[in-house]
Amino acid sequence: MGSLTRKAAIVGVAESDCGTVPDKSAMELMAQATKRALDDAGLTKKDIDAVFCTALNGMPAARLAEYLHIRPVYSDSTSAGGASFEMHIQHAAAAIAAGLCQTALICFGGTPKSDPEPFYRFWHDPRAPEHDFESIYGAHVIADYALAAQRHMHQYGTTSEQLAEIAVSTRKWAALNPLAAMRDPITIEDVLNSPMISSPLHLLDCCLVSDGGGAVILTSPDRAENLKKTPVWILGCGSCVTHNSILSMPDLTVSPAKRSGDVAFEMAGLTPGDIDVIELYDSFTITVLLQLEDLGFCRKGEGGILVSGQRTAPEGTLPLNTNGGGLSFIHPSLYGIFLLIEATRQLRGECGARQVPGAELALCNAIGGHLSCSSTVILGRD
Numbered sequence: 001m002g003s004l005t006r007k008a009a010i011v012g013v014a015e016s017d018c019g020t021v022p023d024k025s026a027m028e029l030m031a032q033a034t035k036r037a038l039d040d041a042g043l044t045k046k047d048i049d050a051v052f053c054t055a056l057n058g059m060p061a062a063r064l065a066e067y068l069h070i071r072p073v074y075s076d077s078t079s080a081g082g083a084s085f086e087m088h089i090q091h092a093a094a095a096i097a098a099g100l101c102q103t104a105l106i107c108f109g110g111t112p113k114s115d116p117e118p119f120y121r122f123w124h125d126p127r128a129p130e131h132d133f134e135s136i137y138g139a140h141v142i143a144d145y146a147l148a149a150q151r152h153m154h155q156y157g158t159t160s161e162q163l164a165e166i167a168v169s170t171r172k173w174a175a176l177n178p179l180a181a182m183r184d185p186i187t188i189e190d191v192l193n194s195p196m197i198s199s200p201l202h203l204l205d206c207c208l209v210s211d212g213g214g215a216v217i218l219t220s221p222d223r224a225e226n227l228k229k230t231p232v233w234i235l236g237c238g239s240c241v242t243h244n245s246i247l248s249m250p251d252l253t254v255s256p257a258k259r260s261g262d263v264a265f266e267m268a269g270l271t272p273g274d275i276d277v278i279e280l281y282d283s284f285t286i287t288v289l290l291q292l293e294d295l296g297f298c299r300k301g302e303g304g305i306l307v308s309g310q311r312t313a314p315e316g317t318l319p320l321n322t323n324g325g326g327l328s329f330i331h332p333s334l335y336g337i338f339l340l341i342e343a344t345r346q347l348r349g350e351c352g353a354r355q356v357p358g359a360e361l362a363l364c365n366a367i368g369g370h371l372s373c374s375s376t377v378i379l380g381r382d
Contacts, residue, residue: 005267005268008224010217011041011043012038012039013037013216014040015036015330016212018181021111021113026055027063029111031067033107033109049104051068053075060077064107073100074095076095082281082367083373085336086364086365096220104217107214114290119176144371146292149285152286152289153254158289162289164285167328171186171324176353177323177324180328181208207258207331214337216340230343232343232381235380236263236378239263239373240259240263241372241373253290254300257367260375264376270378272363276362277343277359277361278321289366295365322346334368360381364378
């Protein structure tokens with residue numbers, strides 16, 4: 001398998017306005033995030049020759065390029081739910097390495113808080129193959145993740161208290177992030193006493209619904225070395241899709257992160273023990289637990305033990321979701337791009353009160369769909 005190690009670097013990252021933003025469309029949020037990321041990199045939109053974008057419908061890369069008045073020579077609208085953006089990193093790095101483009105924009109924006117209708121239609125499509133077997137009976141996304149949580153509890157003895165540890169530790173990180181939507185402290189009891197949404201997942205086991213967008217600028221090594229910010233290098237990446245419908249998931253306790261992580265670690269020549277900062281998609285607390293196991297941070301079935309005692313909190317030994325994650329920071333229908341933004345800032349040492357001291361290596365892993373898709377990116381600084 002070919003290697004993309006140090007064939008491209010992240011040189012600019014930014015969020016748009018976040019939270020509840022009723023005065024901006026998703027496209028306006030993407031444009032705002034793009035401008036901020038270009039400013040971060042010391043570039044202009046004239047430098048962009050590749051556009052990577054996903055959305056819930058249509059031709060997002062073409063629409064974004066038109067809106068920004070960019071005519072890219074390379075574009076990609078790969079759609080893998082929340083895992084899309086890590087896949088875009090892999091695809092953009094490969095395109096740059098092949099000489100097909102030099103500087104790529106990866107972008108997303110969503111307004112499910114202010115305008116939930118498109119998001120609702122996407123997840124309730126009567127034409128989808130699984131509709132007659134799942135969604136018609138009310139089995140939508142959260143029920144799928146709850147099913148995985150129930151199976152993990154049955155098979156390995158995982159408890160709701162252990163899942164709550166993840167929500168509590170993530171909120172502690174959010175308290176250190178001035179942009180986070182939810183910053184008030186919570187306890188394990190608060191999580192367990194919050195309304196049950198789909199057993200065993202409580203309200204505080206579930207991600208937020210937000211408006212917001214993000215942008216990442218990726219470029220070639222020769223250009224990266226001459227820009228205003230320290231480049232953050234792509235060291236390893238991998239992707240895997242195992243199914244679409246939850247009915248077809250090979251094992252409810254094993255996510256496709258097992259395969260995507262193995263590929264990324266092999267490419268980077270690293271192991272989980274080398275990683276300083278972990279950024280994982282936290283659509284639900286169970287999503288985090290499965291990824292920690294599948295990526296090799298502990299053995300299968302030991303995720304509950306790993307996260308106990310606030311080990312992933314700011315005072316712990318395993319820094320995880322340091323911006324507050326989708327559980328407490330932001331979740332505008334797809335979250336994966338914010339993993340890359342936070343990891344980049346951590347490796348640059350730009351995170352202020354939540355900065356992980358001496359962070360040199362970061363792992364981002366995003367999960368999309370019904371635990372269907374996974375993409376892993378390992379990043380490093382010079």
